[in-house]
Amino acid sequence: MGKRGRKRKFKLSFNLSSEALRSILAVVLILAGFMVIVSFIAPDFPVNSKIQLLLRKVFGLSSVITPFILIISGLLFIDALKIKIKEFRIILGLLTLLATLSSFLHLFLQNDKAKILAIEGKGGGFIGYVISSTLKSTVSIYGAFFVLIALVIISLILIFNISFDQILNFYTNIFKSGKFFGLGKPKIADSDLEVTPGMSSLEENSDQPDIIVSKNHEDFLESKFEIVKSMSEPQIDLSTGMSITSGISPKTTSASVSPWPPRDTIWELPPLELLDDISSIPPDTGDIEENKRIIVSTLKSFDVPAEVVDCQIGPTFTKYMLESPPGVRVAKISNLQGDLALALASPTGAVRIEAPIPGKKQVGIEVPNKKRANINFKSLITSEQMKSVKSKLAVVLGKDVGGVTHVYDIGKMPHLLIAGTTGSGKSIFIHNIIFSILYRASPQEVKFIMIDPKRVELSAYKDIPHLYTPMVNDFEAASSVFKWAIVEMHKRYKMFESVKARNIESY
The missing domain is CATH 3.40.50.300 (P-loop containing nucleotide triphosphate hydrolases)
Structure with missing residues (x-):
């Protein structure tokens, strides 16, 4: 009889990916947030009353903020969800606001009375009692007041992601525009962007541009944009594809003046005399023969035989053209770019290697000139x-x-x-x-x-x-x-x- 094989032991594996774990945490935190909200709405049920008792003993009356902290914390674990409130700074701001408000509720109470309220789940809870009593014993009640005010401001800055400059500018603009006193100007919607098919608007003022843009910000918000076709632009009915007239009567045509040059006017191009004459100052390339010798000797020191056969002098670079015997890999020359820049003392600290030059069996090394030609x-x-x-x-x-x-x-x-x-x-x-x-x-x-x-x-x-x-x-x-x-x-x-x-x- 053949030998019986060993029986495999039953093994229960529990493999959970990190994404699945994050999803579970997200569900738990969001569920906890909604359960807290339910406990505020229906506190008479056994579980809800215990949730309320715990929150009030810890945070007191300011515990109304806790469900928002839990829900946003859960949303942080959902990567695919892209909403503005899903940021850690908001959670940090809400936590700071929660602790600060809890402390304020105990700030002006005596320590004994504050402790009794904290035990009963009133006031600011145990957290508020500890923070307020610590601040009052270290910086006095007045110092504690200013510290808590500063923490409230910091928490609001974290939540709304604003700065003092933005707040001051906002209120300054309100006062300047008169909106604070009900005198604000209505903002023009995007639908006010108006395109007109004719040129009738030129009758009133022929000096107006096609797009009316006010340089004054206030006037700009108040005005509309009117686009008027120039005389040189063909007029066409989109429904029929036939040419149409500009819509100006013969009487108004003689009186109207186009803001653009007439169609039958021969436009004179700007004269070339307005431009500077061509410069004859050549670039400073340095000693070309010395550079050729340096290139050849540097390549030779790395066992890359090559010979400079020609060079081109440009306004910014001088290109040296190399030829190497068969069997030399082009990549070996390209990899020596930094060494060649060092040996040539390149003014910019770099050289460019063109390997190979298109249409030629050569490799180009472009060395920056010491002085460019304009x-x-x-x-x-x-x-x-x-x-x-x-x-x-x-x-x-x-x-x-x-x-x-x-x-x-x-x-x-x-x-x-x-x-x-x-x-x-x-x-x-x-x-x-x-x-x-x-x-x-x-x-x-x-x-x-x-x-x-x-x-x-x-x-x-x-x-x-x-x-x-x-x-x-x-x-x-x-x-x-x-x-x-x-x-x-x-x-x-x-x-x-x-x-x-x-x-x-x-x-």
Whole structure:
């Protein structure tokens, strides 16, 4: 007979994940909070009366705050729930408020009487008795009063996440606007953003811009936004797809003056004489031959044979082109970027390695010049690359290491985000975009909406005729302008659809 195998012992395992444990804790705490609320509503039941007795002996009359603390504590264990009250600071603020209110209820009582009330579950309970008696014995009753007032203020700041500055500004604005005395001005809703199909509003005041934005904050809240099409913009009935008139009678047409240049006027582009002449000062590249020797010797010290065959001098960098014999891995050269920067004493503390150079069997090492050469906008706008692009939205990006001007049509990139460190040239690039368009397009062809909260970056453009609205510096005005732009975007999509056009060029 074969040997019988051992019988396995029965083992009951209890594996509980941390998420399941958190869920159980959340349910227990939320249930406890609601049970406390029920005990306040129906205190005559046996369990509810014991809950009430315990809470009143510990916290006294201020125990009404405890269910909120328990419920919010339970919500903290539910990660998927995203609500504003689910924050630890609110629990901390409620706990501080609970202890402070309990202490206040015993503050002006004698210690013997306060102790009797605490035992009976009245006043501020045992917690209030202990805190108030401790404060009165250490800093006197007056000091205890100010300490508790400070704790109440701290608890309210934690709960509502506000500061003294916000409170003072709030009440200051109320007094200034007259709302405290019932004289406040009604706030205009988003529906007040009005788009009009014609130009009749120009009859009253031809000098008004398309978007009326008041520089005064109070006037801004009171005014409506009225968008009026310029004369150069085609008028179309969206329901029929047919052209329509502007809605101005012959009598008013002769008297009305458009705020934009007439359609039949030939727009003169800004003269190039306004720009600085092209600079002839070359960059300071240092000793190029010495740099070649340093690059070769540094690579050789790491068993990487290479030879510098050529170099390109750019306005900001000088590119050294390397060739290495077959069998040398490109990654070995790339990994020596820091060592090459150290050996060359790079002015910026870094070099850029282009491994390999596109279209060549070479590796490029870009070393920052000791002194950069200034690139004038005149040299970019008059370049052959810019002249060869027909789009009115073509902008110059700058020059590369080889001195080649790069141009791009921003109409082909509907979304553009400019980012970089301080001093990296973000503002200069924005000015490049604006200048490129101003030197190629008339106000009838391109319009700008400029928002400048800092009031210094774009202030030089506040009087150009290409502006669709005056310069926007107020955040609330900017919000309304964005909302109008969305309405205008959808309106133009419908216009494209009515004539079966894909974009504004084909329209």
